[in-house]
Amino acid sequence: MTKTYNIVVLPGDGIGPEVTAEAARVLELISSKSKDFKIELQSKDFGGAAIDSSGEPLPADTIKACEAADAMLLGAVGGPKWGVGKVRPEQGLLQIRKHFDLYANIRPALFPSKSLLTHSPLKQEIAEGTDMIVVRELVKGLYFGDRQEADLDTPGSKGEAWDQMIYNREDVERITRLAAYLALQSNPPAKIHSIDKANVLACSRLWRRVVTETISKEFPQLEVDHQLVDSAAMVMVSNPKKLNGIVLTENMFGDILSDESSVIPGSLGLLPSASLSGLPDGTSECKGLYEPIHGSAPDIAGQGKANPIGTILSAGMLLRYSLGQPEAGDKVFKAVEKVLDSAEMGGKGLRTADLGGKTSTKEMGQAVLEELEKLL
Numbered sequence: 001m002t003k004t005y006n007i008v009v010l011p012g013d014g015i016g017p018e019v020t021a022e023a024a025r026v027l028e029l030i031s032s033k034s035k036d037f038k039i040e041l042q043s044k045d046f047g048g049a050a051i052d053s054s055g056e057p058l059p060a061d062t063i064k065a066c067e068a069a070d071a072m073l074l075g076a077v078g079g080p081k082w083g084v085g086k087v088r089p090e091q092g093l094l095q096i097r098k099h100f101d102l103y104a105n106i107r108p109a110l111f112p113s114k115s116l117l118t119h120s121p122l123k124q125e126i127a128e129g130t131d132m133i134v135v136r137e138l139v140k141g142l143y144f145g146d147r148q149e150a151d152l153d154t155p156g157s158k159g160e161a162w163d164q165m166i167y168n169r170e171d172v173e174r175i176t177r178l179a180a181y182l183a184l185q186s187n188p189p190a191k192i193h194s195i196d197k198a199n200v201l202a203c204s205r206l207w208r209r210v211v212t213e214t215i216s217k218e219f220p221q222l223e224v225d226h227q228l229v230d231s232a233a234m235v236m237v238s239n240p241k242k243l244n245g246i247v248l249t250e251n252m253f254g255d256i257l258s259d260e261s262s263v264i265p266g267s268l269g270l271l272p273s274a275s276l277s278g279l280p281d282g283t284s285e286c287k288g289l290y291e292p293i294h295g296s297a298p299d300i301a302g303q304g305k306a307n308p309i310g311t312i313l314s315a316g317m318l319l320r321y322s323l324g325q326p327e328a329g330d331k332v333f334k335a336v337e338k339v340l341d342s343a344e345m346g347g348k349g350l351r352t353a354d355l356g357g358k359t360s361t362k363e364m365g366q367a368v369l370e371e372l373e374k375l376l
Contacts, residue, residue, distance in 0.1 A: 003036065003037045003038070004038045005070045005323050006068065006070050007027065007041050007071055007072070008043075008044055008065050009073050010043075010045075010046035011075045012046050012049060012075040013048040013078055013089060013298070016074070018304065019361065022312060022364070026312050026315050026368065026372060027039050027041065027315055027318075029376070030332075030372070030376065033373075034376075039323075042069075044059075044061065044062040045062060046058065046077065046092055047076075047078065047090075047296075048077060048079055050062065050089075051087055051089060056092075057088065057091050058092040058095045058099075063096075063099065066100070070287075072288070072289045073314065075291070075311065076292070076294065076295055076297070077089040078296050079301075097289070100277050101139060102138055102276060102288070103137060103276075104276045105136040105274070106182070106275075106276065107262065108133045108273075109130060109131075109132045109262055110130065112333070112340055113341045115340055116265055116355070119266025119356075120265060121264075127240065127265075129244070131244050133246050135182065135247065135254075136250070136253075136254025137171065137172075137249070137254065138254075139251075140166065140251060141165050141166070141251035142163045142164070142165045143252065145166050147161070147162065147163045148160065168206075169210050172214070173210060177214065178276070178278075179248040180218070180222055181281060183246050186245075189222055189223075190244075190245035191246070192224040192248055193245060193247050194207070194211045194249070195227055195248065195254075195257065196208050196228065197229050197230075197253070198226070198228070203250070204250075229256075232247070236257065236264075243261075258293070262293050267354040268293055268310070271293045272293070272311070272312075272314035272317050273291055273292070273293050274321055275289040275291075276322075287322065288322040290317055292310030292311045294307075304362060305360070305361065307353075307355070308361050308365050309352075309368075312332065313333060316329040316330075316332030317329065331375040334375060335374075336371075338371045339368050339371055350363065350367050352364055
């Protein structure tokens with residue numbers, strides 16, 4: 001019996017509609033070629049586009065569609081049009097993460113193609129061989145804790161502001177289990193590097209102890225080490241291969257380190273991400289929000305210059321984790337690698353503007369489709 005998967009596409013703002021269109025074409029091709037499953041796509045407003053149409057970044061209609069879907073594919077949100085006022089596109093992201101308890105953010109930092117080594121801001125001999133996945137806890141910590149805004153306008157006010165960071169044992173256990181699951185997908189199993197600030201923060205001391213206990217009791221075959229976040233940040237740019245494997249950390253540290261790691265391959269347009277609600281092991285529902293790591297880039301929106309690779313690879317992760325179709329997901333990654341390597345093999349030499357080329361968004365998407373069709 002053929003299974004049908006329902007995917008909600010959230011194009012969002014800026015270049016979001018352009019890059020999600022190419023990823024949607026990839027999913028449609030895979031659906032048309034598969035005998036075992038089909039993929040149905042529907043598009044919904046989200047972010048600034050939703051503010052324009054409904055007055056809120058995450059309308060009830062969008063939430064309802066996402067609840068009924070197997071996964072969500074997001075382009076990007078935000079832009080100067082909406083500023084930093086009371087209602088902001090980015091609020092929709094926090095709301096959707098919390099609503100679906102998307103507690104695990106997975107961001108690979110790898111080279112989709114060896115031919116991209118020359119684009120890294122690091123020396124080639126330092127960048128070469130970098131292959132890490134940042135696993136970030138996404139729904140707790142400072143970003144979701146109680147806070148007090150500073151009162152800077154009332155005479156006599158101290159103007160005090162604070163943000164509360166709270167984690168408990170269960171929070172740390174479940175993100176550690178997901179990191180361990182990913183580590184076990186490698187052969188041999190990948191090493192887990194747990195990042196904290198245990199010499200200063202109580203939350204980090206909880207983090208370190210629970211990570212240690214969870215790995216030793218449930219995954220004794222895995223190796224884990226602990227590093228302070230400031231030291232890890234230095235290692236990431238001086239010798240990133242030392243952090244190869246799984247980089248496991250809490251929300252704020254993960255936000256910073258995943259951004260730092262993402263520039264190593266040379267362009268934000270290249271890399272995907274996934275935010276998951278559970279283990280993608282097929283034993284339970286794994287709701288996921290998949291998106292490229294870049295922003296909405298309003299300065300190039302509508303010009304056909306955006307790199308769709310990060311979004312296409314996000315679709316590949318969607319196939320792997322939420323749809324349980326790892327073979328199809330792997331073929332997406334392989335097709336992208338072939339297209340990018342063609343520059344070094346005398347082929348089309350496709351490079352979008354972020355990589356110093358002139359290939360348009362649609363041309364890059366079409367090239368991936370052509371390579372993918374050969375693999376299906």
